[in-house]
Amino acid sequence: MQLSNEEEEYNLSLSKFESMLKTNKVLFFDSEEFEDIILHYLDTGKASLAKKALKLALEQHPRSTGLKLVQVEMLIYDDKLDQAEKLLNELYAIEPHNEEIYIQRANIHSKRDKHEEAVEELKIALQYTEDFADVYNLMGMEYLFMDNLELAKENFIKCLEEDPEDQAALYNVVYCFEFLDQNREAIEFLTSYIDSNPYSEIAWHQIGRLHYGLKEYEAALRAFDYATLVDDEFLGAFMEKGKSLERLKRYDEAIESYNRTIELDDPTSYALMRIGKCYEKLGKKALALKFYNKTVHEDPLLDKGWIAITDFYVREKNFQKALFYVNKALNIDNSNRLYWKRYAVINKEMNFWEEAEMGYRKAVELGDSQLDTWLFWVDILQYLGEFQAAEQTLIQAMDYFPDHYEIEYRLAGIHFILGDDKKGKYHLSNALRTNFKHHTLLKELFPAAWDRKMVQNLIEKYRNA
Template identity: 55%
Template sequence: MEFSQPNDDNLSLARFESMLKTNNVLFFDSEEFENIIFHYLESGKIPLAKKAIKMGLEQHPSSTNLCLFQTEMFIIDNKFDAAEQLLNQLYEIEPNNEEIYIQKANLLSKSDQHEKAVGTLLTALDMVKEEEGVAELYVLIAMEYLFLEQFENAKHYFQKCLDINYEDYSALYNIIYCYDYLGEGEEAISFLNSYLDGNPYCEIAWHQLGIQYYAIKDYDKALAAFDFAIISDDTFVGAYLEKGKVLEKKKQFKDAIENYKITLALEEPTSFALLRIGYCQEKLGNDDLAVQSFYKTVHEDPLLDKGWIAITKFYNRKKNYQKALFYINKAINIDGENVVYWKLYAQINHRLNFIEEAEQGYKRTIELGNYELSTWLARADLLIALGEYEASVLNLIQTAEFYPEIAEIEFRLAGLHFVLHESSKGHYHLKNALLLNPDFKYILEELFPKVLQKPSVQQVISKSKNSAI
C-alpha cells in the first residue's frame, strides 16, 4: 500500500484535507483512500486515519482492504468483538486473503492468545509468495514467540527473516536480544562474526559485536569492533560512546574524552557523554574541568540522578562537605523520592555533625526502601546520640526482623536496655551478642562506656570468655 506516484498521492492528500476543512464531499477511488490511510497511520495521525476509513467505507463499502484498516482501528481501540465479527465476514468473502489472517493474528495477540496467533500466522505464510511478505511474516511470528518467552523459536524466525533481508536491523537487534536473554554470549559473538563475513560494512553488527566483547571483558576486541563500526559510519554516535567506555576500562582517559567529545559535536550534547567526560577528567586530576562537566550534565538533564550524585560525591571526596550538602539539597528539591539522594544527604550531614538532619535523612532513606544494615545501624547510633533511646530500640527491633542474629544489633540493644534500666533485657541481649560474635564488644566501649563498667556486665563478659576457653 505504499505510495507509488508521489505527485498523485500528494494531490490526493491535499484534496482530502481540503475536503475536511470545507465539508465538501469529494470522490476518491479505494486505492487513494488506502494510500491516504496508510500515510496517516505511518505518521501516527490516528484520528485522521479513522476519518479516512469512515469516508472510504461510505464510498466503497465492499473494499476488503478498507475493511481491514477498520479492523485494525477496532483492535487499536480494544473493540475486539467488533474486530472479530468484521474479520469473520471478510473471511467468508475471501478465505485465501493472507491479510485477513494477519489481522486475526493481531487480534489474538492483543487478547494474549499468542500460541493461536502463531498458528494463524503460519497459515498465512502458506499463502504468501513474495519474499518481502514472507520476511514480514517471519518477524511477526518471531515477535509472538518473544511474547511467549520462547527465545529459541523467536531467534529461529528472526534468522529466517535476515536470510531474506540481511538489512533488517530490527531483526538483527532482536536476535542479539534473544542471545542475551539466553545467556549465550559466545554464540552471539559467533553469529555476529558470521553475519559480518557477508556484510563487512554493517556498523550495527560491529557495534553489537563490540558490546558482546565488552560484556566478557575482552576490551581489545571490543575496541577493534567499535573502530570498525566507526569506519563503516563515522557519524555513528553509539560507537563513539561505547569506544569511550572501553578506553576508560583501559585507563586511556584522554582518548576516552576525545571520543565523548566527538559525540557532542555530532549531535546535541548528551548528559551521558558529559558525565563520562567529568569522570575521566577527575581520573586525570583535572578537578576544575571535571566539576565543569558535572555542572553541564545537570544543566543538560536536571532529572538525571547520576549527575547530581557525581557532583555531590566529587565534593565529598574533596572533603568540601558544605558544597556537597548544597548540591544534594538541590537534587532533593528536584526529586524528593530518590533514595540515593537521601542516603547521601544523611551521610554528609553526619560528617558535618548535624545529628538531627542526619537522623532524618537515614529515616527517609529507610522509608524509601533502603534496608541495608549500615543504614539501620547508622540511624540507631544517631538516635542514641540524640538521647532518643526508646526510638533507637524500636529501630533496632525492626532491623532484627531483616537481619536476625547479628551481633552488632544485639550489642546495641543490650546497651540501650541497660541505659533504660531494663537489666533483664540488657543481660539477655548481651549474652546473645557474645554468643554471636564477641569481637563486636567495642560497640559497648564506643556507645555505652558507662554500661561497660557495670559489674554485672563485666561478669557476663568474663563468663563468656571463660566458656570460650
C-alpha cells in the first residue's frame, strides 16, 4: 500500500528524531513536526520520549502556542493540574479564541470530577472550533460521567452528524440507547444512519445485536449477514450470526458460521463449545463430544467447557463420568451455585446421599433461590435421619416461600416424626388450607404419619369443608 506524502513526512520526522537521540546531534524541526512527534509518543505510552521531545521543542520554539498546549496536555497526563491551569491562563491572555485552551480547561475540570464546569468550557470551545465532532464527542463523555445518558446520547449523535465515520461515537450512541432501555429507538436510529452509510459494518452489527436482544432472530440474522457482506473478515459478526442461526435451529449453518471465526483467527474455546452444542442438537454425539474436548483443551480453565461435558454425560445418564467433569468445573469455580446443584443431582442419582446433601447445601448457601433445591436438600436430610436439621432448613426456606404447601406438608411430617403432634397438626392444617389437592404428598413422604387416625381425621375435616 502506497503511503501519502503526509504519512511519509511523518515517518521521516520520527526516524530523524530517533536518529538524533542516538547520535546526540541536535537537528532542527519545525514546531508542527515536534507536536506530531510528542503526540505520537504520548499515544504509544512512551512518556519519557515525549518529555525529551517536548524539552527540545521548547528550546527551539519557546513561543509556540501549539507546543505549550502540548505541554499542558502532558502536565494533565502527569496529574500536575495546578501547573497546567497556570500555563493555560497565560495562553488565554495571548490567544483567547483558541479552542484548544477551552478543551484542556475542560480536561482539567473533568480530572477534578467537575463535569458540569467541563461541559461549560466545551460549549465555549464550540464557538471557536472547526472540529465540531471532537468537541461534541468530549461533551458526550462528560455527560456519561454525570450519568446523564439522554444528553450524552444527544451529543454523540451530533458528533456522528459531523463525522459519520467516528466509530467510537457510534458505539457510544448505542450504549446510551441500551442503557436507557430504548432498543427500538436504537434500531430506528441505526436504520436511519445506514440509509446514509450503507457500508457501515459496525452499524449493521449493532442492529443485529439489538434484534437478537429482543429475540427477533430472523431480523438479527439479516443484519449480521449484511455486516459480513460488507466485511467478510468481521469475526464478531460471524460469531453473532452463528448464535442467531442456533436460535433458529439451523444448526448446520451455525456450525459454518462458527467455523468461519476459526478460519479468521485462532480457534476460541467459545466457538468450539458452540459447535459442540450444535452437533449435539443434530444428534451427532461423537462429534459433539469431540468439540467439547477441544474446548477444554483450548482453554482448560474454561469452567463452562467442563460443564458442557458434564451435561452431555448427564443426558447420557453416565453419572460416573458426569461426576468427574463437574468436579473439574468446581475446581475452577467453587462458588457457582449452579455447579453445586449439578454436583448434588449427579450424586443423588448415584445414591451418594451425603455428597448430594452437601451439594444442595452449598447451592443454597451461594444464593440458589429455587424451591426444588431446598426441597431436595430437606428430603435428603430426612433420608439421612437428620430430622432436626431438616426442620431448621424448612423454617429457613419459609422466609423465601411463605405458606408454600410443599414446605408445610414436610414440616408437618417431620414434627410428627419428632413427636411434636401440636406443631405437626398446626403445619398440616396450614398445608391442607393452602392446597388440599396435594394432601397425598404427606403419604408419599411420611407414610407412618399418614396412617395415624388424628391425621386422617384432620384430612377428613378439610375434605368436608
